Amino acid sequence: MKHNLILRFIAKYFFPVIALFALYVQFHGDYGPGGGFQAGVILSVAFIFYALVFGMKTTEQVLPFGVLRILASTGVLIYAGTGVVTMLMGGNFLDYDTLSLHPLQGQHIGIIVIELGVGITVSAVMLMIFYAFANRENHD
Amino acid sequence: MIDTLIDITLLAFLTITAIAIIKMRDLFVVIMLFSIFSLHSAGLFVVMDAADVAFTEAAVGAGISTVLMLATLALTKDHNEKRPAHHARIPMLVVLITGGALVYGTYDIPSFGDPHSPAQEHVKPYYIEHSIEDTGVPNTVTAVLASYRGYDTLGEVTVIFTAGIGVMLLIGGRIKRKHKQEDDS
Numbered sequence: 001m002k003h004n005l006i007l008r009f010i011a012k013y014f015f016p017v018i019a020l021f022a023l024y025v026q027f028h029g030d031y032g033p034g035g036g037f038q039a040g041v042i043l044s045v046a047f048i049f050y051a052l053v054f055g056m057k058t059t060e061q062v063l064p065f066g067v068l069r070i071l072a073s074t075g076v077l078i079y080a081g082t083g084v085v086t087m088l089m090g091g092n093f094l095d096y097d098t099l100s101l102h103p104l105q106g107q108h109i110g111i112i113v114i115e116l117g118v119g120i121t122v123s124a125v126m127l128m129i130f131y132a133f134a135n136r137e138n139h140d
Numbered sequence: 141m142i143d144t145l146i147d148i149t150l151l152a153f154l155t156i157t158a159i160a161i162i163k164m165r166d167l168f169v170v171i172m173l174f175s176i177f178s179l180h181s182a183g184l185f186v187v188m189d190a191a192d193v194a195f196t197e198a199a200v201g202a203g204i205s206t207v208l209m210l211a212t213l214a215l216t217k218d219h220n221e222k223r224p225a226h227h228a229r230i231p232m233l234v235v236l237i238t239g240g241a242l243v244y245g246t247y248d249i250p251s252f253g254d255p256h257s258p259a260q261e262h263v264k265p266y267y268i269e270h271s272i273e274d275t276g277v278p279n280t281v282t283a284v285l286a287s288y289r290g291y292d293t294l295g296e297v298t299v300i301f302t303a304g305i306g307v308m309l310l311i312g313g314r315i316k317r318k319h320k321q322e323d324d325s
Contacts, residue, residue, distance in 0.1 A: 030282050031277075033192045033279070033281070035192070037196060038196055041199040041200055042199055042203075045199070045203050072301060072304055073301070107276055111277060111282065111287055114286055115286060125304035128312070129303075133311070134211060
């Protein structure tokens with residue numbers, strides 16, 4: 001699809017819109033439908049769309065595979081790490097009340113942080129799987 | 141009235157899509173129909189006021205899984221499903237019996253929105269009454285997923301992570317290693 005001008009143009013302008021929507025879904029999950037899982041999928045879709053139009057080579061320059069591997073494990077680490085932090089603060093595992101002096105504020109911090117972890121892991125794993133398939137296709 | 145009309149339309153589309161999926165032999169078309177099927181299910185979830193589930197279904201079912209299935213199809217050489225050589229009588233019998241048992245089972249399921257069903261009477265009243273004072277999060281679904289059921293969500297994220305590792309181990313071999321294999325053979 002390298003010579004399709006209209007598609008390339010649209011892909012370029014859609015990428016930031018999709019990524020922005022993913023961020024909205026990520027951080028607005030407390031108030032509306034959505035959350036880390038959906039946001040992660042939407043963000044990975046933005047990159048997949050980019051990869052479909054501009055090819056894997058360009059996409060891997062933007063987002064190398066090694067970065068994805070680190071991100072995928074970082075997300076789980078953030079989530080489980082939040083649990084460990086709450087334990088260090090004197091609560092139970094994943095008891096966000098202890099994260100701040102005010103329990104409700106602690107809950108807010110905890111939920112936003114773990115949703116971020118979910119979003120990072122989901123988007124990184126989805127892209128890892130897509131990269132695995134797409135790279136195989138190019139070299140067979 | 142309008143709700144019933146939307147329900148009937150969406151369910152009719154679902155059935156038509158399902159039949160088309162069975163009849164089609166071109167796998168590319170089948171994958172596209174799967175995506176349409178997911179989108180219709182997402183529409184049904186919206187009608188049933190399950191916005192979060194609909195969101196996930198639209199993003200994962202209609203979006204990502206379609207892309208992954210297309211990527212898988214691109215790896216295969218033949219895009220057409222082979223016609224079965226003989227009539228599948230025994231599978232048909234199994235499907236009919238299982239389907240009949242499932243339909244029979246639906247008579248015991250509480251009707252949609254029944255306030256006295258077990259799902260509505262167990263922990264749900266507590267979540268609805270206390271989630272704001274416990275977590276301060278207006279979206280009860282998020283409060284349940286991220287706070288009350290934080291362990292479960294941690295498990296889900298770990299499952300996704302494990303799935304990623306599994307795919308990497310199976311087909312994620314780096315390109316260098318692949319070339320080496322080609323040289324060997």
